[in-house]
Amino acid sequence: MTIINMTVNGVPRQMAVDERESLADTLRNRLGLTSVKKGCEVGECGACTVLIDGKAVDTCIYLSLWADCKSILTVEGLNRPDGELTPIQRAFVEEAAVQCGFCTPGLIMTAVEIVGTGKTYTREELRRLISGHLCRCTGYQNILNAMERIVEEAHKVAGK
């Protein structure tokens, strides 16, 4: 076991992890953050995507010991104190960008990364930016609609 210190969803955590553990395992099994889905486990489907120091990363191919001194954000960390959804989540709901929901948390985290740039993107660019996610329900059109909407909304507020 190795001791690591990481900030998870704003809370500093010191925890013992097995060196062989993936960050997906640690977040799910030790912290109960089950928004982090285990799909392919080889970095292809994007269901386990979280933000590590602001960058979207597949946690199934990321060793937990590498998360030492890093800041992790998962969908659980987006919760507002009043329980309200963030504009990104609301866009996914209202655009019906959720079918079975398995790919949704990962896509939301990528959306957080994209929106954080404050830039606008064409639909084609957005397709490329979400290419690390697989939606087995093939609901890509609505996902892109939600993405387009939220990118525009964010640009209006904090546009570059």
Place this chain on the structure above:
Amino acid sequence: MFDVQKIYRATSVEDAIRALHRMEGSILISGGSDVLIKIREGKLAGCTLVSINDLQELTGIVMEEDGTIKIGPGETFTRITEHPLIRQHIPVLGHAVDQAGGPQLRNVATIGGNVCNGVTSADSAGALLVLGAQLEITGRDGMRTLPLEQFYKGPGRVDLNRGEILTAIRIPQKDYQGFGGHYIKYAQRAAMDIATLGCAVSLRLEEDRQTIADYRLAFGVAAPTPIRCRKTEAAVMGKPVSSRLLEEIGQLALGEVSPRTSWRASKEFRQRLVCELSGRATAQAVKHAGGETL
């Protein structure tokens, strides 16, 4: 849980070199996007890892005094694509590594790992070859430098001895100043796929903007390792750019490649791609070098 015997997290390059010697059969791991997947597939069951992930010493993209661009091998594809020095001086490299996998992969995958895996399909390889990349390799007994071209020993095999680590990738100024380049990746899908064929071109034009002053051509998946086509390059130098020249380049390149049939594509299809992509990449590179659009 990964099927790994032990993981040692190195605190410096020196520490990693010592660990590689101490831990027999240990494997170096950086971003993990190749090694961890191999482990998941059961190929390296019970292996021992020496992690150099996130080592400060191995990051950084800087211009040295003589204009050489030095890239830390621990730099991720995303950082390379976004870095101002790369965008300004060697955009062909930033563009090439932006074709690998998907965004999450590019956020962790390192250029050093891509080079040291030595696979023929590596998206950084073609661009680094045409940029005349020089590798700095550090071991217990010091440092040595060699051109990337000489680094490849066979499919997935590179000139790294036990306990040696790639510690810098350098692009000399003479190999990028005034050049325009382009990389084309041909794959079955637009993302999350391995190249069926990769073609990189870098060239410099004479002041007339029509005559080729310097020309470099490299391919991935056209041979057991990434390769440069030296004969084709020599034949093109000094010639004026024309659509006939583009066809000629394709035909000449065909004589230097040795693609094979795999489940991804047949040998014949890859040969066709060699002809087609070398012309297209050259035309684009001419444009980037300030020449006329063909």
